[in-house]
Amino acid sequence: xxxxxxxxxxxxxxxxxCNENKRLRKMQRDWSKLLHFVAEDTGDKFTMNVVKGExxxxxxxxxxxxxxxxxxxSENFCDMFWGDLNPSQKYLQGEIRVKASQEDVVRLDAxxxxxxxxx
Amino acid sequence: MTELKKxxxxxxxxxxxxxxxxxxxxxxxxxxxxxxYAAVSLLGCIQLSYYLKGDSGWLAILISGLLAFLAAxxxxxxxxxxxxxxxxxxxxxxxxxxxxSLIMTFSYILTIVAIIAxxxxxxxxxxxxxxxxxxxxxxxxxxxxLGLAMGANLKGIKIAGLLQDITTYSLLxxxxxxxxxxxxxxxxxxxxxxxxxxxxxxxxxxxxxGVFVFSAFEWVTPLSEEISxxxxxxxxxxxxxxxxxxxxxxxxxxxxxxxNVHDAGVTNSPVPQLLxxxxxxxxxxxxxxxxxxxxxxxxxxxxxxxxxxxxxxxxAREDTIPQIFSRISISHAVPYMSVVAxxxxxxxxxxxxxxxxxxxxxxxxxxxxxxxxxxxxGVCVIxxxxxxxxxxxxxxxxxxxxxxxxxxxxxSVLAILAxxxxxxxxxxxxxxxAITLLIFLISGLYVHLIVPRLRxxxxxxxxxxxxxxxx
Numbered sequence: 001x002x003x004x005x006x007x008x009x010x011x012x013x014x015x016x017x018c019n020e021n022k023r024l025r026k027m028q029r030d031w032s033k034l035l036h037f038v039a040e041d042t043g044d045k046f047t048m049n050v051v052k053g054e055x056x057x058x059x060x061x062x063x064x065x066x067x068x069x070x071x072x073x074s075e076n077f078c079d080m081f082w083g084d085l086n087p088s089q090k091y092l093q094g095e096i097r098v099k100a101s102q103e104d105v106v107r108l109d110a111x112x113x114x115x116x117x118x119x
Numbered sequence: 120m121t122e123l124k125k126x127x128x129x130x131x132x133x134x135x136x137x138x139x140x141x142x143x144x145x146x147x148x149x150x151x152x153x154x155x156y157a158a159v160s161l162l163g164c165i166q167l168s169y170y171l172k173g174d175s176g177w178l179a180i181l182i183s184g185l186l187a188f189l190a191a192x193x194x195x196x197x198x199x200x201x202x203x204x205x206x207x208x209x210x211x212x213x214x215x216x217x218x219x220s221l222i223m224t225f226s227y228i229l230t231i232v233a234i235i236a237x238x239x240x241x242x243x244x245x246x247x248x249x250x251x252x253x254x255x256x257x258x259x260x261x262x263x264x265l266g267l268a269m270g271a272n273l274k275g276i277k278i279a280g281l282l283q284d285i286t287t288y289s290l291l292x293x294x295x296x297x298x299x300x301x302x303x304x305x306x307x308x309x310x311x312x313x314x315x316x317x318x319x320x321x322x323x324x325x326x327x328x329g330v331f332v333f334s335a336f337e338w339v340t341p342l343s344e345e346i347s348x349x350x351x352x353x354x355x356x357x358x359x360x361x362x363x364x365x366x367x368x369x370x371x372x373x374x375x376x377x378x379n380v381h382d383a384g385v386t387n388s389p390v391p392q393l394l395x396x397x398x399x400x401x402x403x404x405x406x407x408x409x410x411x412x413x414x415x416x417x418x419x420x421x422x423x424x425x426x427x428x429x430x431x432x433x434x435a436r437e438d439t440i441p442q443i444f445s446r447i448s449i450s451h452a453v454p455y456m457s458v459v460a461x462x463x464x465x466x467x468x469x470x471x472x473x474x475x476x477x478x479x480x481x482x483x484x485x486x487x488x489x490x491x492x493x494x495x496x497g498v499c500v501i502x503x504x505x506x507x508x509x510x511x512x513x514x515x516x517x518x519x520x521x522x523x524x525x526x527x528x529x530x531s532v533l534a535i536l537a538x539x540x541x542x543x544x545x546x547x548x549x550x551x552x553a554i555t556l557l558i559f560l561i562s563g564l565y566v567h568l569i570v571p572r573l574r575x576x577x578x579x580x581x582x583x584x585x586x587x588x589x590x
Contacts (some may be wrong), residue, residue, distance in 0.1 A: 009589075027450075031452075056407055068138075086437075094205070
């Protein structure tokens with residue numbers, strides 16, 4: 001199981017990768033969402049705030065009313081934020097569960113695909 | 120906003136419940152209804168009434184609706200177990216096997232493509248008929264409509280929420296009102312409304328076609344991820360089936376009452392809904408039913424394209440079809456290659472139907488495929504109850520195995536029936552069977568021969584990739 005600190009480190013790198021990718025920023029230019037991540041094995045929760053495609057902040061705990069809720073294991077979160085995991089495959093296997101509109105589900109997966117196309 | 124539960128192993132299971140925006144029940148109902156209410160469904164109503172005497176087509180619609188209710192129960196339990204847009208792929212894989220799941224998923228996509236093709240053909244014909252244009256103009260309209268749908272989907276334009284509700288409920292209202300007006304011409308006097316019972320053989324044939332008329336209501340299950348209460352999905356499907364029954368049965372009875380549904384001019388017409396509109400209110404009725412037909416197009420092209428393109432995108436992301444179909448448009452975050460491929464595929468089928476005039480074959484093949492899918496859903500319920508007996512299900516069908524077994528048996532029989540009848544198409548007996556077998560053969564060969572190679576290539580690509588996560 002990944003610790004909360006490991007996930008936060010992964011999120012920090014994920015923030016940099018997302019914000020510095022011009023193609024991604026262009027695609028997400030009109031995408032502003034509040035995301036909650038819930039690690040089902042450890043109970044750890046995280047909040048990420050995206051404003052016009054830029055990850056403004058992330059933190060431990062769940063704050064606000066989310067637009068998107070992603071639930072999976074702590075290990076999957078770590079791997080996903082480091083780009084070592086294909087979220088679509090895990091989603092289709094039922095290991096990652098998302099509560100969001102279908103467009104947001106595609107956009108979430110597209111983030112990984114654009115930054116790490118070989119994942 | 121979250122509640123703690125224990126999973127089957129005693130560990131914590133966090134179930135988040137609050138989304139900023141959730142879909143309302145009326146949208147669940149309108150989505151389920153709208154996805155089923157394709158223009159080709161109205162032709163299906165005429166096709167099934169061809170088999171029956173008098174104004175008894177409503178009986179076939181009623182029985183088909185009740186059978187669809189059985190399928191809805193199965194999908195409700197499966198959806199409760201896997202409340203995700205990937206449900207169909209997931210529960211078939213968990214219940215039977217990954218390869219079987221892939222074969223059925225590809226067949227499902229093909230059903231969607233067939234409906235898109237059929238609707239573009241019907242709408243093209245409807246516009247040509249209304250504007251009194253030469254027949255070749257239909258082909259122009261067909262391609263123009265598909266092009267327009269492709270363009271809208273590539274731009275990420277989506278009909279959702281309130282607009283979806285208005286579209287669906289307007290369509291239902293129009294169909295019901297026009298049908299009632301048509302019936303009023305004969306003072307609501309029905310001819311032999313129970314005649315179907317005197318010819319059980321043809322009644323079964325009509326029910327087999329009726330399966331197609333209700334099909335696609337279950338495509339509402341992907342909305343599970345956008346609602347707060349998963350039980351809204353089964354409730355929505357049940358309400359949708361009632362609304363569909365009312366609308367379809369009134370349309371069918373009105374058509375048999377004021378038109379001659381045993382005349383080739385009606386049964387082979389791609390625009391019987393306009394003929395009914397004409398019978399009800401003359402030229403104004405034609406325009407009103409053209410509007411209704413266009414509303415069905417909105418829902419088919421909106422929902423069908425979106426569903427199928429996401430299926431293809433997901434399939435490419437899990438390396439079961441070439442990666443090119445996972446390409447995302449940077450401008451609009453849309454899987455554009457999937458949308459384009461769907462358009463081309465639909466256009467090819469629509470052009471073939473235009474040239475041959477054999478739209479009935481789409482209805483029959485669609486009926487076979489949907490009946491098979493519903494039978495498989497019953498199998499999945501039983502298998503998953505055996506393999507995951509303790510898994511949490513917010514919805515569980517009462518009566519033990521009775522409903523899933525009935526679903527399997529009845530829809531298997533209906534699939535066989537639909538595969539050997541030819542209706543008014545003039546095709547050789549067994550043509551739907553041959554086409555269905557060909558679909559499964561191609562799909563099966565692809566899954567067995569091509570998918571392993573695609574996956575092996577993807578695995579090889581990932582094997583040389585250095586992990587980024589610090590060890």
